[in-house]
Amino acid sequence: MNDDRREGGGGEVPPGHSDQDDLAGRKARLEQTLAKVKGVRDKQRAPERTDFGTNYSKAFRLASEFTGGVLVGAVLGWGFDQLLGTSPIGLVVFLLLGFAAGVMAMVRTGRSGD
Structure with a gap:
């Protein structure tokens, strides 16, 4: 078995899977989450429509x-x-x-x- 552990995941790294692939996936998920949060904040900060x-x-x-x-x-x-x-x-x-x-x-x- 492989003794290399992924940080935070606690699982084993599958064969043929590098840490770079894992970091790229984590980065993509983080960017998606940040985009969602920014979208929600922009909607909350939008000024009220006054007519x-x-x-x-x-x-x-x-x-x-x-x-x-x-x-x-x-x-x-x-x-x-x-x-x-x-x-x-x-x-x-x-x-x-x-x-x-x-x-x-x-x-x-x-x-x-x-």
């Missing part, structure tokens, strides 16, 4: 969050003014709070990248 529809929906979402905050603040302020009889103060205070809440919602949405 008019997605940008328009993001802008609409930001505008509606801001508008909703201001409107809710105005309605709450008007409601408190009606209940407590403090005519413009509640409206102004809650309108400003609604404005701040709308801006914070826009910033939060802009940071998350949704």
Whole structure:
């Protein structure tokens, strides 16, 4: 029997088979594996396709969050003014709070990248 062992394989080298043939085969398999991995990574790194529809929906979402905050603040302020009889103060205070809440919602949405 042949006592020469292949590195990593642990098996015997068949007669007429050289180490060069084995290295060439291992090199070819390695290159194929690397090409597959690079292909997968390139697909993962590809930037998202942005078109008019997605940008328009993001802008609409930001505008509606801001508008909703201001409107809710105005309605709450008007409601408190009606209940407590403090005519413009509640409206102004809650309108400003609604404005701040709308801006914070826009910033939060802009940071998350949704």
